[in-house]
Amino acid sequence: MASRIPVAVLGATGLVGQGILSLLADHPRLRVAEVIASPRSAGKRYDEATTWRRGDALPAELSALRVQAGDDPVTSSVVFSSATSRVSTELERRYIAEGRLVISNASGHRMESDVPLVVPEVNADHLELVRGREGAIVTNCNCAAMFVAMVLAPLHHTFGVEAVQVTTLQAVSGGGYPGVPSLHILGNVVPLPGEEQKIERELQKMLGSVTGGGIAPAAFAVSAQSHRVPVIDGHTASVSVRLGRDVEPAEVVATLEAHRGLPQERRLPTAPPVPIVVTDLPDRPQPRLDAESHAGLVATVGRVRRCPVLGIKMLVLGHNLVRGAAAAAVLNAETLDTMGLLPA
Numbered sequence: 001m002a003s004r005i006p007v008a009v010l011g012a013t014g015l016v017g018q019g020i021l022s023l024l025a026d027h028p029r030l031r032v033a034e035v036i037a038s039p040r041s042a043g044k045r046y047d048e049a050t051t052w053r054r055g056d057a058l059p060a061e062l063s064a065l066r067v068q069a070g071d072d073p074v075t076s077s078v079v080f081s082s083a084t085s086r087v088s089t090e091l092e093r094r095y096i097a098e099g100r101l102v103i104s105n106a107s108g109h110r111m112e113s114d115v116p117l118v119v120p121e122v123n124a125d126h127l128e129l130v131r132g133r134e135g136a137i138v139t140n141c142n143c144a145a146m147f148v149a150m151v152l153a154p155l156h157h158t159f160g161v162e163a164v165q166v167t168t169l170q171a172v173s174g175g176g177y178p179g180v181p182s183l184h185i186l187g188n189v190v191p192l193p194g195e196e197q198k199i200e201r202e203l204q205k206m207l208g209s210v211t212g213g214g215i216a217p218a219a220f221a222v223s224a225q226s227h228r229v230p231v232i233d234g235h236t237a238s239v240s241v242r243l244g245r246d247v248e249p250a251e252v253v254a255t256l257e258a259h260r261g262l263p264q265e266r267r268l269p270t271a272p273p274v275p276i277v278v279t280d281l282p283d284r285p286q287p288r289l290d291a292e293s294h295a296g297l298v299a300t301v302g303r304v305r306r307c308p309v310l311g312i313k314m315l316v317l318g319h320n321l322v323r324g325a326a327a328a329a330v331l332n333a334e335t336l337d338t339m340g341l342l343p344a
């Protein structure tokens with residue numbers, strides 16, 4: 001087996017960073033060599049700096065790693081970036097200038113036209129934009145846009161998407177730890193205006209196409225409304241879509257169930273066997289029952305039916321911290337690796 005590529009994780013003590021560390025603990029190709037967090041954590045052993053908030057055990061070989069500060073020099077040529085957005089955006093610029101490949105969860109650089117915004121089952125071909133670049137960044141999308149993109153991709157490819165209406169119900173863990181105060185969210189629904197434009201623009205970019213050195217966004221209209229709800233993990237999206245022709249709900253279900261992407265075809269280490277699972281139970285998906293399904297790596301779709309306004313409607317759910325964040329970044333790294341785009 002080829003040796004494992006050393007990587008640095010910025011934001012290693014956070015919810016997403018912990019997920020990345022857990023996924024890389026026994027990874028066949030990648031090894032966590034450096035962990036980076038805030039000045040509060042810097043200089044401490046990882047197990048002293050972090051409160052491990054996951055159900056699985058802290059990987060033993062990572063416990064004694066010394067946490068670095070953002071200002072410290074980095075040696076790894078690959079950096080996973082999952083610090084708070086402002087910090088990530090700044091440090092990512094430095095890593096790119098130093099010639100490193102950054103794989104980011106943060107939103108700062110997502111909409112730059114030459115930056116691939118990738119979910120490998122949706123648009124792995126966009127990763128070609130970094131081929132031959134000395135320093136570069138690859139981003140994954142907003143955690144609520146993720147599952148909608150996974151579902152729209154095969155529909156767009158097969159029927160053409162003409163218009164989309166999305167209403168999200170987003171979990172509290174989507175805002176990082178400790179999230180919004182309990183008195184604000186318990187028994188409440190909180191609009192998230194900052195998320196809506198991200199979802200709209202990111203969906204159009206991911207379903208767009210590579211033209212020269214950038215991405216031409218897809219032309220369909222998207223309207224998003226976003227809300228924080230008192231759910232711990234798992235973002236739900238109510239999605240209505242107008243397709244290029246009149247399509248029966250059964251055809252939509254068959255198209256979603258048949259979909260496979262590059263991660264499935266190449267059996268990448270973190271890829272689920274199928275990216276989309278469709279349930280025919282009338283009251284599913286539900287975050288408490290379905291977010292952890294298939295290790296949190298899939299989009300679960302239910303209630304596919306006719307919509308009198310746009311033609312087809314459905315309910316889509318996914319685990320925001322797993323497929324929506326940590327596993328999204330790890331799958332992007334694995335996809336770059338299988339395409340020969342990951343530096344050693």
Ligand SMILES: NC(=O)c1ccc[n+]([C@@H]2O[C@H](COP(=O)([O-])OP(=O)(O)OC[C@H]3O[C@@H](n4cnc5c(N)ncnc54)[C@H](OP(=O)(O)O)[C@@H]3O)[C@@H](O)[C@H]2O)c1
Nearest residue numbers: 011013014015016037038041083084085143174176177325
């Ligand atoms: N939560 C989700 O569902 C989700 C989904 C998709 C994308 N994202 C994105 O992923 C990123 C991380 O989210 P999260 O939920 O893991 O947040 P989090 O739990 O609040 O973790 C934030 C991380 O940033 C580090 N940090 C803070 N200030 C820093 C500084 N000055 N220098 C270096 N590191 C610093 C923190 O270190 P300390 O522990 O030392 O403070 C911690 O490791 C965010 O950009 C977020 O938008 C999150």
